[in-house]
């Protein structure tokens with residue numbers, strides 16, 4: 408596709424897919440691998456398979472608190488006629504057994520402790536009664552195994568060989584791949600990697616994402632607004648989105664609507680080896696919209712203007728860095744809702760790709776819903792409506808969507824409430840209540 412700096416193909420706007428494909432085509436592949444301690448690896452993407460460094464469990468161990476015995480010794484045991492075994496020792500979790508279980512004996516054992524040699528079953532404490540050396544009961548059946556070690560124990564039920572023994576390697580053999588490259592490390596994956604003996608893993612470096620707000624009217628948090636200022640919503644909002652997408656956000660401040668200021672901040676970002684710079688505002692056709700000119704000066708414009716609502720003036724460029732490598736330049740419209748939607752459509756997939764996710768996992772899995780309220784939109788553009796789901800009594804979403812508080816691209820209050828984006832295709836201008844729509848839940852991958 409050749410789009411030139413204007414982005415229009417012939418005289419039409421780019422489709423969402425054309426623009427996203429062009430963005431992704433500018434990415435050679437994920438960032439380089441680095442080693443991360445598991446304590447810092449949550450949300451990172453594996454660059455290499457993780458191997459099990461130990462079998463799990465590493466040795467046969469007990470699944471119960473009870474007594475390690477030889478099953479043959481208790482084959483005749485019944486409630487009325489229990490079998491007496493001499494208790495010759497104890498093995499606790501974290502200690503190694505120091506003697507064998509010979510015929511007629513038992514070793515008291517805790518859950519997770521290694522099975523002593525020659526024992527072939529564990530009888531749970533609930534099936535035993537502590538006894539003295541002569542076999543007289545000195546406690547109650549089913550009491551816990553916490554008291555002093557009795558001289559003997561009465562076993563009230565026969566158990567089969569293997570009972571309550573977790574065999575070495577049952578859960579996981581040693582030296583197999585337990586997590587594949589490309590996996591995103593959630594809490595369960597981290598527990599698995601740690602539980603199989605890993606201290607650190609090879610993950611892709613988090614992409615460095617520069618965040619730059621623009622606008623003479625935009626004020627940093629806490630600054631007085633004066634007669635014509637507004638607080639910066641996009642800087643903090645886009646930084647949070649970048650982090651959630653798997654990036655490492657870094658602020659480049661707020662640029663004035665002047666080419667020199669913008670150019671200087673972009674150049675600072677390029678010198679800082681950022682993988683991408685996300686600029687908000689200044690990409691439209693106003694007299695002070697200098698972002699595209701600045702992109703062309705520090706690099707080159709790849710595309711501009713997409714058939715999307717909100718977010719039409721989206722711009723994308725690339726720049727070669729002085730220190731080597733390439734930085735993606737995103738120009739998002741300044742309206743906070745437009746910047747949010749275009750981030751979702753074009754920046755998030757790019758961050759996820761750089762962070763190491765496979766090309767098939769970059770955009771959210773679509774769901775289906777039904778509009779509760781009618782929706783209308785600009786012809787020829789794909790609309791992304793900010794919606795909330797109707798809830799049933801249990802709080803679960805009814806498979807419906809409704810149009811919230813108004814869809815203007817400046818309506819930040821509706822954006823904050825939105826749970827999902829409902830997608831209305833280019834081909835329709837309005838949809839009645841009851842119409843089916845495709846839906847992206849914003850809290851689902």
Ligand code: AMP
Pocket residue numbers: 620621622624625637638639640641642687688689690691693739740741742743
């Ligand atoms: P622009 O894309 O620069 O024409 O800006 C479009 C609208 O978004 C204007 O109303 C701006 O004041 C507003 N806007 C631009 N940047 C921000 C920002 N960082 N935070 C909040 N609103 C902004």
Ligand code: MG
Pocket residue numbers: 621622623664688689741
């Ligand atoms: Mg502006």
